[in-house]
Amino acid sequence: MKRIGVLISGRGSNLGALIAAQKDAPYKIVLVISNIEGAYGLTRASEAGIATKVISHKGKSREAFDGELDMALRAAGVEIVCLAGFMRILSDGFARAWEGKLVNIHPSLLPAYKGTQVHERVIAARENQSGASVHFVVPELDAGPVIAQATVPVHADDSPDALAARVLAVEHKLYPEALRLLCDGKVTLQKGLAVFS
Ligand code: GRF
Numbered sequence: 001m002k003r004i005g006v007l008i009s010g011r012g013s014n015l016g017a018l019i020a021a022q023k024d025a026p027y028k029i030v031l032v033i034s035n036i037e038g039a040y041g042l043t044r045a046s047e048a049g050i051a052t053k054v055i056s057h058k059g060k061s062r063e064a065f066d067g068e069l070d071m072a073l074r075a076a077g078v079e080i081v082c083l084a085g086f087m088r089i090l091s092d093g094f095a096r097a098w099e100g101k102l103v104n105i106h107p108s109l110l111p112a113y114k115g116t117q118v119h120e121r122v123i124a125a126r127e128n129q130s131g132a133s134v135h136f137v138v139p140e141l142d143a144g145p146v147i148a149q150a151t152v153p154v155h156a157d158d159s160p161d162a163l164a165a166r167v168l169a170v171e172h173k174l175y176p177e178a179l180r181l182l183c184d185g186k187v188t189l190q191k192g193l194a195v196f197s
Pocket of ligand 1: 010011012013014015084085086105106107132168171
């Protein structure tokens with residue numbers, strides 16, 4: 001059983017999916033940290049009996065904020081950290097300290113469409129396919145090796161919200177599956193590559 005920490009900033013629907021999947025999964029979420037007070041994901045965690053913590057980033061250097069995250073995660077005995085709608089860029093030091101044990105979900109088919117405003121850009125580029133990726137986190141933003149992806153069609157008349165909802169639905173299946181692979185040791189980060197066994 002791997003002990004999981006989840007970092008969030010908002011509604012936490014992916015956190016909800018990870019919680020729902022944990023009853024027959026090789027992991028247990030032991031701590032949810034939000035940098036935003038009142039984030040709805042905190043309510044989801046509390047309702048599931050999971051410990052929560054708010055650590056604000058305001059008025060702190062990136063390193064000081066990340067140092068507090070690190071301390072809280074280690075104090076809770078966390079082994080793997082999942083970013084789930086966590087809207088802060090982590091320092092290189094944090095990413096290195098958790099290398100191979102830090103994953104994120106991003107609403108595009110990485111390496112395409114890193115960063116923000118993904119769905120707007122996908123629609124503007126008239127793509128006919130988009131999707132979601134779970135990837136190892138490395139210092140460079142959204143650049144880590146991909147663990148798992150799921151695709152969705154993009155319709156000609158899609159709004160960013162409609163596309164976001166379609167992508168989100170597959171995220172909720174993809175994240176628990178990818179986390180299971182990681183917890184079971186079926187995927188590891190080796191020399192900057194995701195290696196499957
Ligand atoms: C998701 O689309 C995820 O891919 C991105 O942020 C969004 C978070 O949504 N990183 P939620 O808070 O999990 O509902």
